[in-house]
Amino acid sequence: MAQAKKALVKTSRKQNGRSAPRASVKSYNNYIGGKWVPSESGEVSENMNPADTRDTIGRFPLSTSEDVNAAVNAAQEAFDRWRHTPAPRRAEILFRLGEILIRNKDTFTADMTREMGKVLKEAGGDVQEAIDCTYYTAGEGRRLHGFTTPAEMPDKFAMCVRQPVGLCGLITPWNFPMAIPSWKLIPALICGNTVVLKPAEDTPLSTYNLVKACEEAGIPPGVVNLVTGYGEPAGAAMTNHPALRLISFTGSTETGRQVASACAERNAICSLEMGGKNAIIIMDDADIDLAIEGALWGAFGTSGQRCTASSRLIVHKKVYKKFSQQLVERTEDLRIGNGADPKTDVGPVINAAAVEKIMGYIDIGQNEDGAALACGGKRLTRGDYANGYFIEPTVFTDVAPDMRIAQEEIFGPVTSVIPANSLADAVKIANGVRYGLSAAIYTRDVNRAFHAMNEMYTGICYVNASTIGAEVHLPFGGTKATGNGHREAGTQVLDIFSEWKSIYVDYSGKLQRAQIDEVKL
Ligand code: NDP
Numbered sequence: 001m002a003q004a005k006k007a008l009v010k011t012s013r014k015q016n017g018r019s020a021p022r023a024s025v026k027s028y029n030n031y032i033g034g035k036w037v038p039s040e041s042g043e044v045s046e047n048m049n050p051a052d053t054r055d056t057i058g059r060f061p062l063s064t065s066e067d068v069n070a071a072v073n074a075a076q077e078a079f080d081r082w083r084h085t086p087a088p089r090r091a092e093i094l095f096r097l098g099e100i101l102i103r104n105k106d107t108f109t110a111d112m113t114r115e116m117g118k119v120l121k122e123a124g125g126d127v128q129e130a131i132d133c134t135y136y137t138a139g140e141g142r143r144l145h146g147f148t149t150p151a152e153m154p155d156k157f158a159m160c161v162r163q164p165v166g167l168c169g170l171i172t173p174w175n176f177p178m179a180i181p182s183w184k185l186i187p188a189l190i191c192g193n194t195v196v197l198k199p200a201e202d203t204p205l206s207t208y209n210l211v212k213a214c215e216e217a218g219i220p221p222g223v224v225n226l227v228t229g230y231g232e233p234a235g236a237a238m239t240n241h242p243a244l245r246l247i248s249f250t251g252s253t254e255t256g257r258q259v260a261s262a263c264a265e266r267n268a269i270c271s272l273e274m275g276g277k278n279a280i281i282i283m284d285d286a287d288i289d290l291a292i293e294g295a296l297w298g299a300f301g302t303s304g305q306r307c308t309a310s311s312r313l314i315v316h317k318k319v320y321k322k323f324s325q326q327l328v329e330r331t332e333d334l335r336i337g338n339g340a341d342p343k344t345d346v347g348p349v350i351n352a353a354a355v356e357k358i359m360g361y362i363d364i365g366q367n368e369d370g371a372a373l374a375c376g377g378k379r380l381t382r383g384d385y386a387n388g389y390f391i392e393p394t395v396f397t398d399v400a401p402d403m404r405i406a407q408e409e410i411f412g413p414v415t416s417v418i419p420a421n422s423l424a425d426a427v428k429i430a431n432g433v434r435y436g437l438s439a440a441i442y443t444r445d446v447n448r449a450f451h452a453m454n455e456m457y458t459g460i461c462y463v464n465a466s467t468i469g470a471e472v473h474l475p476f477g478g479t480k481a482t483g484n485g486h487r488e489a490g491t492q493v494l495d496i497f498s499e500w501k502s503i504y505v506d507y508s509g510k511l512q513r514a515q516i517d518e519v520k521l
Helices: 065-084 087-103 105-116 120-142 179-190 204-217 231-239 253-265 288-304 320-332 352-367 423-431 446-455
Strands: 008-010 030-032 035-037 043-049 052-061 147-150 156-164 167-171 194-198 224-226 246-250 269-273 278-282 310-316 372-375 394-397 414-420 438-442 460-463 498-506
Touching: 030 065, 030 204, 043 105, 052 105, 052 204, 065 156, 065 167, 065 194, 065 224, 065 231, 087 105, 087 120, 087 179, 087 204, 105 120, 105 204, 120 179, 167 179, 167 231, 179 194, 179 204, 179 246, 194 231, 204 224, 231 246, 231 253, 246 253, 253 269, 278 288, 278 423, 288 310, 288 320, 288 414, 288 438, 310 320, 310 423, 320 372, 320 394, 320 414, 352 372, 352 414, 414 423, 423 446, 438 446, 446 460
Parallel strands: 008 043, 167 194, 167 246, 194 224, 246 269, 278 310, 278 438, 310 414, 394 414, 438 460
Antiparallel strands: 030 035, 030 224, 043 052, 147 156, 156 498, 372 394
């Protein structure tokens, strides 16, 4: 790998104000046109371990519009060759990519825990999701189905085929640093597009690992281009770039809105996966022990930093007291620590800004009239926690549905228990937020389960399971402020990364005018 130009190191959001050991910090580069190159400016930022910010993982380029331009040019150059490569051949390369990901799963998992903080088991799940997505989507290389349909005139054939969109810009967040890039990258590639990929500045290593694997699999130069760096300027340079026909974005609703506006200005296609405020309903007939397991996993897995996190637990009043007590006891037993320690249940949050935001919401919750801080609520700063971003898993009880902690996405280990009078009341509360990603209900009554499945206005719904657990062969995405109508994963993602072309073949040998000529029977 080429060495970065004279590195000008800028402060990363993960920086804790403490100095990192300077020796042997590896430098990484952008991947443009099949070459690993430093950013034009030579500026880099340091990627740190959120469990211990003295541990510097590597230096990554801080890219600007110049780097984005170079990456887009490379994608343009590669596009014709790649789209003319038959889809089953593209698939063969992607199957090779799947094998490489499997071979490196343990290394990629450890890298991810180190840079993102989630516990090893969950990081392994993130890598596995990329593997699943790669195999499932590569299989589409021999399908990519279009359709035929009768034409309204005689001796005329009608069919519909998929064509690639063109050059795609992919912008991804830090919480699933390999899974989410793969959800976008692999479908884009199987459809014949070329891409520029920008991962979150906080977690570039996992995406670097994915792109490095693409290189090893033999994806031709220029088909996949990686630029690292901040949303401003690198991400914004992508959303404004006239040659990027599509921007696929996952991140916060606020940034998504900016991305959508920039795309609207230049008539680019834009698919958005954004925030959530997901609810589990626990009915009075539920298996409470099972519901507690689901609530703990949903609320505190990945330290609550999942778009599908169970940040609201809506509990029928008849079991409210029992559920709340049990939940608090179990939450207090969770082990907080470095995700690399197999005994850890809850790892750190991503960076100092996240600590500030989450602690801000804990303050807000404590000041909301009626809500009770039932457990947690503190940042841990001593001993093993001194150099990381650790927050206690936190439960608020007696939360009213309209309180800010019950309405806004906190994206941390904080959940709110909300009492409900009936199923109808619970569903109304579940739907009463601006987001619509995932929802769940615990009940033993099939009628209640179906009522909830039908009435909860979300893109994903679970029965007797937490709000977390999507599988790659089903569509993923949400309603309202969570998305803009698209779905990733499943075969539905192909509708993002390909466009339909309707083709009419008239073999009558004469002019036939649809809607005008009368067809004689
Ligand atoms: P952000 O919106 O802050 O960032 C997402 C990505 O956008 C990052 O790569 C970021 O770069 C980039 N970005 C920031 N500003 C701009 C800009 N002006 N133009 C273009 N790109 C920009 O989200 P987070 O990374 O904090 O991720 C957390 C959010 O993602 C949560 O709201 C969560 O719910 C949501 N999410 C949604 C999912 C879904 O499928 N619905 C799945 C996972 C997460 P950088 O960070 O490097 O500055």
